[in-house]
Amino acid sequence: xxxxxxxxxxxxxxxxxxxxxxxxxxxxxxxxxxxxxxxxxxxxxxxxxxxxxxxxxxxxxxxxxxxxxxxxxxxxxxxxxxxxxxxxxxxxxxxxxxxxxxxxxxxxxxxxxxxxxxxxxxxxxxxxxxxxxxxxxxxxxxxxxxxxxxxxxxxxxxxxxxxxxxxxxxxxxxxxxxxxxxxxxxxxxxxxxxxxxxxxxxxxxxxxxxxxxxxxxxxxxxxxxxxxxxxxxxxxxxxxxxxxxxxxxxxxxxxxxxxxxxxxxxxxxxxxxxxxxxxxxxxxxxxxxxxxxxxxxxxxxxxxxxxxxxxxxxxxxxxxxxxxxxxxxxxxxxxxxxxxxxxxxxxxxxxxxxxxxxxxxxxxxxxxxxxxxxxxxxxxxxxxxxxxxxxxxxxxxxxxxxxxxxxxxxxxxxxxxxxxxxxxxxxxxxxxxxxxxxxxxxxxxxxxxxxxxxxxxxxxxxxxxxxxxxxxxxxxxxxxxxxxxxxxx
Amino acid sequence: xxxxxxxxxxxxxxxxxxxxxxxxxxxxxxxxxxxxxxxxxxxxxxxxxxxxxxxxxxxxxxxxxxxxxxxxxxxxxxxxxxxxxxxxxxxxxxxxxxxxxxxxxxxxxxxxxxxxxxxxxxxxxxxxxxxxxxxxxxxxxxxxxxxxxxxxxxxxxxxxxxxxxxxxxxxxxxxxxxxxxxxxxxxxxxxxxxxxxxxxxxxxxxxxxxxxxxxxxxxxxxxxxxxxxxxxxxxxxxxxxxxxxxxxxxxxxxxxxxxxxxxxxxxxxxxxxxxxxxxxxxxxxxxxxxxxxxxxxxxxxxxxxxxxxxxxxxxxxxxxxxxxxxxxxxxxxxxxxxxxxxxxxxxxxxxxxxxxxxxxxxxxxxxxxxxxxxxxxxxxxxxxxxxxxxxxxxxxxxxxxxxxxxxxxxxxxxxxxxxxxxxxxxxxxxxxxxxxxxxxxxxxxxxxxxxxxxxxx
Numbered sequence: 001x002x003x004x005x006x007x008x009x010x011x012x013x014x015x016x017x018x019x020x021x022x023x024x025x026x027x028x029x030x031x032x033x034x035x036x037x038x039x040x041x042x043x044x045x046x047x048x049x050x051x052x053x054x055x056x057x058x059x060x061x062x063x064x065x066x067x068x069x070x071x072x073x074x075x076x077x078x079x080x081x082x083x084x085x086x087x088x089x090x091x092x093x094x095x096x097x098x099x100x101x102x103x104x105x106x107x108x109x110x111x112x113x114x115x116x117x118x119x120x121x122x123x124x125x126x127x128x129x130x131x132x133x134x135x136x137x138x139x140x141x142x143x144x145x146x147x148x149x150x151x152x153x154x155x156x157x158x159x160x161x162x163x164x165x166x167x168x169x170x171x172x173x174x175x176x177x178x179x180x181x182x183x184x185x186x187x188x189x190x191x192x193x194x195x196x197x198x199x200x201x202x203x204x205x206x207x208x209x210x211x212x213x214x215x216x217x218x219x220x221x222x223x224x225x226x227x228x229x230x231x232x233x234x235x236x237x238x239x240x241x242x243x244x245x246x247x248x249x250x251x252x253x254x255x256x257x258x259x260x261x262x263x264x265x266x267x268x269x270x271x272x273x274x275x276x277x278x279x280x281x282x283x284x285x286x287x288x289x290x291x292x293x294x295x296x297x298x299x300x301x302x303x304x305x306x307x308x309x310x311x312x313x314x315x316x317x318x319x320x321x322x323x324x325x326x327x328x329x330x331x332x333x334x335x336x337x338x339x340x341x342x343x344x345x346x347x348x349x350x351x352x353x354x355x356x357x358x359x360x361x362x363x364x365x366x367x368x369x370x371x372x373x374x375x376x377x378x379x380x381x382x383x384x385x386x387x388x389x390x391x392x393x394x395x396x397x398x399x400x401x402x403x404x405x406x407x408x409x410x411x412x413x414x415x416x417x418x419x420x421x422x423x424x425x426x427x428x429x430x431x432x433x434x435x436x437x438x439x440x441x442x443x444x445x446x447x448x449x450x451x452x453x454x455x456x457x458x459x460x461x462x463x464x465x466x467x468x469x470x471x472x473x474x475x476x477x478x479x480x481x482x483x484x485x486x487x488x489x
Numbered sequence: 490x491x492x493x494x495x496x497x498x499x500x501x502x503x504x505x506x507x508x509x510x511x512x513x514x515x516x517x518x519x520x521x522x523x524x525x526x527x528x529x530x531x532x533x534x535x536x537x538x539x540x541x542x543x544x545x546x547x548x549x550x551x552x553x554x555x556x557x558x559x560x561x562x563x564x565x566x567x568x569x570x571x572x573x574x575x576x577x578x579x580x581x582x583x584x585x586x587x588x589x590x591x592x593x594x595x596x597x598x599x600x601x602x603x604x605x606x607x608x609x610x611x612x613x614x615x616x617x618x619x620x621x622x623x624x625x626x627x628x629x630x631x632x633x634x635x636x637x638x639x640x641x642x643x644x645x646x647x648x649x650x651x652x653x654x655x656x657x658x659x660x661x662x663x664x665x666x667x668x669x670x671x672x673x674x675x676x677x678x679x680x681x682x683x684x685x686x687x688x689x690x691x692x693x694x695x696x697x698x699x700x701x702x703x704x705x706x707x708x709x710x711x712x713x714x715x716x717x718x719x720x721x722x723x724x725x726x727x728x729x730x731x732x733x734x735x736x737x738x739x740x741x742x743x744x745x746x747x748x749x750x751x752x753x754x755x756x757x758x759x760x761x762x763x764x765x766x767x768x769x770x771x772x773x774x775x776x777x778x779x780x781x782x783x784x785x786x787x788x789x790x791x792x793x794x795x796x797x798x799x800x801x802x803x804x805x806x807x808x809x810x811x812x813x814x815x816x817x818x819x820x821x822x823x824x825x826x827x828x829x830x831x832x833x834x835x836x837x838x839x840x841x842x843x844x845x846x847x848x849x850x851x852x853x854x855x856x857x858x859x860x861x862x863x864x865x866x867x868x869x870x871x872x873x874x875x876x877x878x879x880x881x882x883x884x885x886x887x888x889x890x891x892x893x894x895x896x897x898x899x900x901x902x903x904x905x906x907x908x909x910x911x912x913x914x915x916x917x918x919x920x921x922x923x924x925x926x927x928x929x930x931x932x933x934x935x936x937x938x939x940x941x942x943x944x945x946x
Contacts, residue, residue, distance in 0.1 A: 004604050004832055014833035015571050017841050021930040022852035028736045029869050032708045035742065037735060038611045040836040045573050048832050052577040052601070059597030061585030072587050076492050080538045082584075085760075086575070089549025094561045095762035096900055097554045103887045111551035112761045125530045137623040137763065138818040140805065144662070151665050176805035176815035182665025185810040224518040254531055256519045271818065275492075277581075279822030280598040281588040281620065281782065283764030299661065327661030331564070331626050331654050331751075332762030344545065348490040350535035359512045360493045360500075366515055367503040383507075383515050410593055421806070436492045439499040470593040472789040475797045480787035484776060486617050486799070488607040 001058075003488050004051055008041035014048055058471055059280075060415055066441050068368075070387045070418035070430025071171065071220060073250045073272035078348065081275065081341035090115075090340060095332035098318055099301075106315055113316035116303055116333060119343045120287075126346075126354065127246070127266050128259025129289030133298045134334035139247060141329065142267030142286025143177035143214075145299060148326045149265060149290060150212045150241050151181050152297040156324060159239060161211035167197045169220045169422040174245060183211060190424055195221045195380035199230055206238055216245040217261070218252065218385035220422040220430070222365065232262020241265060241294075249273045250434065251362055251386035254355025264291045274342035285338040296324040301333070360435035361386040364442055368431055371446045375453035379425050387432035391425050400456040400463050402427045407466035407474065408455065412448040490535050557890070558932050559897040560853075562873045562923025563704070563905060564625065564652045565765075566754045568732065568842070569927055574756045574829045584822055588782070592797045598821065599796035602784035605828040612734050612831070613748040614741025615770030620782035620798075621824040622767030622816065625751025626658035629698060629728055631814055632747040632769060633659065635778040636696035636724040637668060638813070644669045644694045648681055649909040650703030651728060659698075668695075674911040678866050679705030679875045682911075687717050696724040696746075701737065704906055705866070705921060706850075706873030708737050715744040731755055731768070731827075733871040735843035740770070747771045756830030757823050766823035777803060780814030845926035846872035849933065853924050856937040862944055873923040875902070879944055882920040888943040889936075896936050899923065 027033065043051070061067070067074035085091065090112060097108040107113055120132040136142035147164070154161050164178040168187050175185040188205045191198040196219060213235045218224040225231065235242045244258040244266035250273045258266045270276050271284035278284070290298060301318035302325075318333070349357060362385050369378060369388035376390040392402045406416030406429075418430040433442055455463055467473065495503070500512075509515060525531055536544070549555075559567050578584060582597060589595030589602075602620045609618035622628045633645045645663075647656060649672050660670060671694075673686045681703070690697055697718055702708045715725045727740040729750040740748035752766030753759070771779065777800065785799035805812040834842060850872040858865035862879035878885050882901035889896040902909070902919035910916065924933070 001600070003600070003607075005607065011837075012835075013838060014573075014835050015838050017569075017838065017845065017926065020845055020848055022849050022933070024848045024852040024855070026848055026851045028708065028847065028871070032710050032737055032869055034734065034736055034738055037836055037840045040608070040611060040831050040834070040839055042835045042837070043832060045571075045833060048829065049573055049577060051832070052829060053580065055597035055601055056577075056580040056582040057597065058595075058600070059582040059586050060591075060594035061582045063581035063585045067587070069587060069590075074585075074587060077585055078490075078492065080541065082579070084542065084545045087545065087549055089552050089555055090545075091758040091760050093552060093554050093761040094559055094567065094759045094897065095565060096561045096563060096904075097897065098761065099904055100883075100886060100890070100897075102553070103891060108553050108890075109761065110553075111548035114548055114551065125528075128525065137627070137820075138816070140815045140817045141623060141627070144815055148661065148664060172804075172806040172809045172812070173815050173817050175810035176808075176812045179810040179812075180662075180665070180815045182667070224516075226518045226520055229520070229523065252519070254525060255516050256523055257525050260523050260525065269818075277584045277822075278587040278818070279584050279820075280586045280595075280601075280825065281821035282818040283623070283820045283823055284818040285764075326664065327657050328626075328654065329658060329661050330763065331624055331658070331765070334762065335764040336761040337758075338764055344541055347541050347544065348535045348538070350533040351531035352533060353491055353535040355531060356491065356493060359515075360495060362515050363500065363503055363507070363512055364495075366507045370507050383509075383517065406591065407593070410591065415594060416591055436494070438494045439503065467593050471596060472593055472793055472795040473791055475592045475787045475789050475795055477787065477797050477799065480785045480797050480799045483786065484773070484799070485786040486603070486606055486776070486783055487610040488604070489610055489616075 001054060005041050005488050007043055007047055007051065010042060012042045012044055014043055014045045065413055066437060066445055067415040068417045068431045068433050068445065069415065070432040071247055073432060073434055075275055075434035076436035077275055077277040078345060081344045084344050085337040085341050091337065110315065113303060115340050115343050117305060117316055119339050122346050123268065123287055123289055126253060127289050128257030129266055130292040131295040131298060132287050132289045134287045134339050135299045135330040136286035136288055137330055137335050138282060138284040139267060139269040139286045140173040140177055142288045143173055144180045145288045145329050146243055146265040146267050147178050147181035149294050149297040152324065152326050153294055154211050161209055163209045163211060165205055165210055165213045169424045170214065170216060171220060171245065171247060174214045178214065195223045196225045199227055202231055202234055206234060208238060210238055210240040212241045212243050214243040214245060216248055218248050221380060221389050222384035222387040223380060224385055228261040247272060248386060251358055253358040254351065255358060264294060270338055270342040275345040276338050276341040283335050283338055285335040296322060297326055299327060299329045300325040357435045364433040364435060364437060368433055368442060368446060372449055375450050387430060389425055390429045392427040392429055395456040396427050398456050398460050400460045402429050404463040405429060405452055408452040408463045409448060410467040411469045414445055414448055490537055557895040557897045558936065560899045560922045560924060561897045563900045563921060564751055565759055566923060566925050567759065567927055568754050568925050570756050570758065571833050573833055574826050577829050578822060578826055583825060589798060596795055599784050601825055601828060603796050605824045606784060608828055608831045609768050609770050612731055613770040614739035615748050616773045617776055618768065618770045619779050620784060621820040622769060622781060623820055624765040624767045625728060626655040628749035628767035628769050629655050630659050630662040631780045632726045632749050633696055635775065639778055640695045640722065640724060642693055642695035643667055644671060645696050645698060646671045646689045646694050647698045648673055648686055650675045650681055651698055651700040652704050653905045653909060675909050677914055678868060680707050680868055681709055686714060690718055690721060690723055692721040694723045696726050698726045700728040702730060702733055702871045704909065705875045706870045707868045708871050710738055710743060712743045732843055735839040736847065737871060752827045755827035757826050764820060764823055766820045766827055778813060781816045781819055842926050846924060849928055850874060850924040853933045860937065860941045860944060872925065873921060876920045876922055878918045878920055881917050885920065885943060889939060892939045893935060896939060
């Protein structure tokens with residue numbers, strides 16, 4: 001398919017603009033002016049619509065079919081959330097309005113601020129934390145923000161701590177975010193027998209230099225660490241804080257709150273747990289919740305509810321008056337429209353519905369694991385949470401690796417699970433079905449996986465050739481990296 | 490409202506396959522002592538679509554900004570968004586997909602990213618770009634981080650004409666990284682203090698950061714500063730307003746190493762602060778320093794052309810703590826919006842939008858400048874300018890909000906830009922006014938008439 005610039009025809013227009021209605025026809029002084037206009041394409045609206053529609057047809061989303069990408073929580077994204085986020089009364093608001101107060105002391109944007117305030121409150125209830133910031137613009141950005149809050153806490157206390165402990169099964173963003181906040185990373189091994197961080201390993205790795213322990217619970221192997229309270233106590237005995245990576249929160253709502261388990265900081269991925277779409281790689285939102293000892297360090301501006309005498313109901317104000325704050329991490333109040341969609345989602349679920357979400361997500365993952373355990377090796381065959389990790393070790397002996405299984409699934413009309421992650425499992429296949437998939441879809445996936453397992457025995461070559469049903473076969477990434485053609489100029 | 494479609498009978502069947510009799514058994518690893526408090530939240534069911542829609546309509550009625558005639562800018566602008574952008578980005582194959590890790594199922598997203606990268610390069614004049622960053626503020630931080638890594642130096646010199654919000658974000662993001670930030674105040678009228686700035690650049694600096702047009706709307710040519718930096722091995726970063734680039738000198742034409750900016754003005758709604766779009770462009774030689782995802786042309790096993798994510802070894806999921814950045818999820822759908830905007834508006838269209846903005850701003854500045862007691866900057870501008878009122882800017886903004894249909898008169902400089910100037914400059918009466926193609930002559934005239942009235946009072 002042609003690149004959009006190759007479709008450009010001189011003097012064709014896609015948008016007509018109003019005539020200039022002011023009696024000025026000024027040019028930028030030559031010293032400051034661009035020599036020639038940017039070489040943008042010249043196409044009609046229909047050309048554009050056809051081009052992008054054609055591109056969309058070469059894509060695969062949750063709305064296309066099952067998308068069991070482990071750790072990404074590719075659940076159905078309710079359409080009502082999109083509709084509400086698109087309402088002019090929300091989408092059209094310039095963020096500076098939030099900082100302008102009306103003459104009567106009221107806010108211009110009370111409705112939007114109510115959304116933010118209520119969402120902060122709901123996230124506190126869901127996680128057991130004391131305060132939230134909605135500023136971080138994605139999960140990794142939330143991790144960075146959480147680590148920066150921890151660093152500010154230690155600085156304030158005069159602690160000179162330089163290390164963050166992270167289990168080896170963690171998402172790559174964890175070590176990377178800890179480094180972005182200025183910490184050295186010390187990796188703690190997961191117990192190869194149990195698949196979780198054991199107390200002894202933690203004790204061996206702890207010392208006075210440790211500023212924080214970053215954990216995902218359930219972890220990326222889909223396993224819940226039951227001794228979390230002891231882990232928290234050990235960390236706290238060194239004045240280290242416990243960080244909760246909320247990427248896997250979809251497993252545990254209504255069953256466990258990080259705040260009750262001794263966690264001091266948590267980030268959430270609204271685009272995972274709370275049903276906002278992933279957008280082909282963003283935008284997401286990564287709110288951060290903290291215990292009250294860390295609240296002074298959260299990013300400013302913070303939303304403050306004020307009740308004034310003689311008025312009913314609270315009014316809201318953004319305040320910068322937090323001298324220990326790490327400062328702003330977003331230009332304003334975070335990815336508002338993503339937060340709005342998550343707010344709508346939580347209202348539609350209620351606490352009861354969120355509990356049902358986690359229960360079904362966990363049941364569906366276990367159902368897949370048990371249905372496939374005779375066909376694939378399961379490194380930790382015990383109850384999993386919202387995702388299960390299988391390994392293609394058995395198939396790899398016949399030359400069919402996790403990637404080949406992934407491509408085989410593509411030919412069977414299904415998006416592959418996450419492969420080769422977590423790194424602690426060889427030939428990993430990390431499957432997260434989410435609660436929104438029907439049993440029929442799960443059964444189709446299971447049948448496809450069984451078919452592939454059989455194929456690996458009888459006709460491994462067909463899997464190594466896969467996919468053959470897509471517009472393109474496997475792509476040569478090495479050559480692409482060598483050629484480095486990253487722009488059409 | 491529930492999106493779980495599994496029936497009670499199916500649930501029983503699934504439990505049986507799992508070898509348990511009740512769902513609670515699957516949560517046996519969670520200690521009972523850590524169960525959430527049995528409060529009313531966990532007992533409350535959800536709302537229906539109808540109820541939640543009514544609630545949100547009630548909330549929008551509590552926002553009082555929809556009817557306002559806005560002259561707010563400050564890096565975030567009320568430009569027209571062609572209808573086709575929403576129509577195209579509503580294709581759920583785009584918005585319900587994830588990062589294109591499986592290229593065979595993601596050629597749509599991958600080609601769109603490649604084309605978007607090309608658009609950013611054409612706009613800024615730079616050689617390469619990436620799949621997007623969160624926003625214009627984190628883009629500045631990422632660029633500084635690239636420069637610090639590339640030069641092995643730790644000092645960043647920042648002009649205070651750079652958006653004050655971004656300068657604060659830069660501090661917040663670099664606080665743990667042993668990076669020293671030196672900020673140089675602007676002159677009284679809001680323009681770059683060339684002497685002061687050049688004086689702060691020495692061979693211990695990793696990079697300089699400038700913005701064009703700057704926070705006060707002033708257009709500049711930074712070629713002289715760039716030349717001085719090159720002599721000292723200092724990298725140069727310019728933050729730009731993409732619509733303005735239709736008319737003003739590109740970062741490449743001024744010799745900058747890295748161009749960054751906020752892409753909101755390219756078809757992305759203001760949405761009370763986000764999501765927005767950070768973009769970055771740089772030289773090919775710096776590609777391995779670049780944060781985030783990059784789409785590249787590739788071939789499949791049969792030699793058919795396509796696209797992949799390339800150089801992933803720079804990224805967090807492979808390089809972990811040694812990655813160029815921790816960014817994973819970025820602003821893909823906003824980048825798609827910007828790409829569609831630039832495709833639709835096209836070469837002539839973008840120049841027209843920029844010219845409309847510029848002419849209307851010049852007209853508004855002349856008219857506002859003719860109001861007795863008001864002073865306007867005479868500096869070269871694009872579509873935003875500094876006004877000095879004979880009254881407090883905040884007070885003026887409040888007063889104008891209540892007259893006619895309501896005017897959002899601009900951003901009081903004291904609200905965000907109070908720290909931009911050196912000692913002795915009082916920003917209380919300073920207002921920053923922005924004009925886009927959406928403002929009509931009638932609106933501008935009415936605004937100026939009402940401003941004159943408010944000042945007389």
